[in-house]
Amino acid sequence: MNPLIELTDVAKTFGQGADAVHAFGPVDLTIDDGDFISFLGPSGCGKSTLMLMVAGLLERTSGQIVLGGQPVDGPRTDIGIMFQDNTLVPWRTVRGNIELQLEMRGIDPTSAADRITVLLQSVHLQDFADRFPYELSGGMQQRAAFCQAMVHDPQIMLLDEPLGKLDAMTREQIRTDLQTLWMQQKPTVIFVTHSIEEAVQLSSRVAIITPRPGRVEKIIPIDLPFPRDFEVKNSPEFASYVRDIQEIFRGYGVI
Numbered sequence: 001m002n003p004l005i006e007l008t009d010v011a012k013t014f015g016q017g018a019d020a021v022h023a024f025g026p027v028d029l030t031i032d033d034g035d036f037i038s039f040l041g042p043s044g045c046g047k048s049t050l051m052l053m054v055a056g057l058l059e060r061t062s063g064q065i066v067l068g069g070q071p072v073d074g075p076r077t078d079i080g081i082m083f084q085d086n087t088l089v090p091w092r093t094v095r096g097n098i099e100l101q102l103e104m105r106g107i108d109p110t111s112a113a114d115r116i117t118v119l120l121q122s123v124h125l126q127d128f129a130d131r132f133p134y135e136l137s138g139g140m141q142q143r144a145a146f147c148q149a150m151v152h153d154p155q156i157m158l159l160d161e162p163l164g165k166l167d168a169m170t171r172e173q174i175r176t177d178l179q180t181l182w183m184q185q186k187p188t189v190i191f192v193t194h195s196i197e198e199a200v201q202l203s204s205r206v207a208i209i210t211p212r213p214g215r216v217e218k219i220i221p222i223d224l225p226f227p228r229d230f231e232v233k234n235s236p237e238f239a240s241y242v243r244d245i246q247e248i249f250r251g252y253g254v255i
């Protein structure tokens, strides 16, 4: 495996002097091509701060971030990003919203018509391509947003609590769709969550982040077969990963 994302001594402090908030780091971390790594940590430990720095949308206080051999020193348009609140525009259909991501990058959307259809199928939205966002449930909107974030075939995807606002049952369904997308499209994913189960189900590795200032305490490879269906999730091995991670956070006093 080749390292695709390299973080060296990355840290962020907001503000200065007495008002300074040391939000994150320093962190050293290497992420391999094809990895699905979750950053799991309590609220306020700097997970979003890290994502914004990786995307080049927020300046670091120190350190280096290299994506695919190129140092990050400004916003990157070649990656896919998704946050808790999606960025679907109300005046375009689902397909139109996905096409918008291509238009903004100067790519002719007609060249990607088949790709868009495949993406919509993998998240079960093929029958809603011509609907507008207000005609979709919250879960369907997030599914559309996954397609949006993936349509330009990014090698790297940054997903910051994309399921955070959904109800538990919808979350379960969409986790499966996200896993399907990852297995089919093979991007390298950094996924931020504060759900231990979600991290164990989706990830090839889970990075445990300490309370603020967030540091990578430990990286746990999740050695379970993909796709992680109902059977895998009900296995004693799955439960044992969840328990071990719960113990760590109990040690921090956050659960």
Ligand SMILES: Nc1ncnc2c1ncn2[C@@H]1O[C@H](COP(=O)(O)OP(=O)(O)O)[C@@H](O)[C@H]1O
Pocket: 014, 015, 021, 022, 023, 041, 042, 043, 044, 045, 046, 047, 048, 049, 050, 212
């Ligand atoms: N723009 C900002 N200015 C000042 N402090 C900030 C800013 N963004 C985040 N912080 C602080 O940095 C810490 C980490 O925030 P964040 O990265 O959003 O955490 P998380 O995503 O893990 O919940 C928090 O204490 C937060 O208050």
Ligand SMILES: [Mg+2]
Pocket: 047, 048, 049, 160
């Ligand atoms: Mg956050």
